[in-house]
Amino acid sequence: MSDNRPYAEVIGDPIAHSKSPVIHNFWLEELGIDAEYRKTHVTAGQLAGYFLMRRADPDWLGCNITIPHKIAALDYVDDPGGVRERIGAINTVACETGGPLIGTNTDAGGFLQPLMARKWQGTRAIMAGAGGAAQAIGFALRSVGVTELTLVVRDAAKGRALLDKLGMDGIVQDFDAPLPAADLLVNSSSLGMTGQPAYAPDLSALPGGAMVYDIVYAPLETPLLAAAKARGLETIDGLDMLIGQAALAFDIFFDAQAPREKDAELRELLLAPA
Known part of the structure; x- marks a missing residue:
């Protein structure tokens, strides 16, 4: 070979x-x-x-x-x-x-680089997904001062296990529940990737200064990022x-x-x- x-x-x-x-x-x-x-x-x-x-x-x-x-x-x-x-x-x-x-x-460090470049600061985050990427991202969020984490997951037990592992306060909810207010929304799942269902939650609860970060990069502008831009929210795409x-x-x-x-x-x- x-x-x-x-x-x-x-x-x-x-x-x-x-x-x-x-x-x-x-x-x-x-x-x-x-x-x-x-x-x-x-x-x-x-x-x-x-x-x-x-x-x-x-x-x-x-x-x-x-x-x-x-x-x-x-x-x-x-x-x-x-x-x-x-x-x-x-x-x-x-x-x-x-x-x-x-x-x-290297996911944790790679995830943080664009946030730090934009001088993001916040304590409340929402993360969709609880897989391998989510574990690294959760670790990264805790390291920069996030104290309240809402996990949006299909498997509630998996979400609670991740919160326990991270030692963070937070709630676990399914994809049908409305999002709470937060400083950052992260899609760490494969939803929105080409061939997968979209992740397109109602973003109305997010304040105007919130940031939306989608780690999916195929396509680069996912339905989530398109909706965030339409609301005037700052976004980070998966290529970063x-x-x-x-x-x-x-x-x-x-x-x-x-x-x-x-x-x-x-x-x-x-x-x-x-």
Whole structure:
């Protein structure tokens, strides 16, 4: 399989939509690094075999992990940073030849970057979803002072377990319940993604200074973001988090800082028709 060039990749199910190879390969070319970044379809039943096979490949530098493996992958890696206890999900696995597979999470840092760039401050947040991405985002929100978290979930028990894990006050409600007032609304679920039902709640309870953040990036303007813009609310799209978490992973895989001064050019590339 290998052409003897070092490579990293992203795995998931589905994976065809992933823009991570565009991002990493853009940075590799800009920096003149002789390496490659790929995407590989891996189902839940293939996960154990995948890590066993890749661990034996001397050219493999590691992988990013997307839906639905961010929690299950913890069972196949070492966790020296205590990510299982602190967050409960990983999105990055690093490998050095002959060494262990190290799991970590760049979602939390990638999620926070655009919020911090916009100098967001608030204590009340709403988050739709309670999966692997939600666990990292909840951890990130707690770290910047959010004290009241409303979780919008299908499985109430899963939502309560996440609140308990985060040690945060909050409520759990289903998707039919009206949203409360909050400083930030985050969609951490796959709703709104191409092929999935939309997430389009009534936003009337949000104050004018609230921010709406959707981590979905295919399509880039989801029904949620379109509704928020129509109300005049500030929005953050999924490319911001995607690029932010990718930059942290790029440093792990390729031992180089991503050229973030090229972000505008990169976004143009990501938005170009396939």
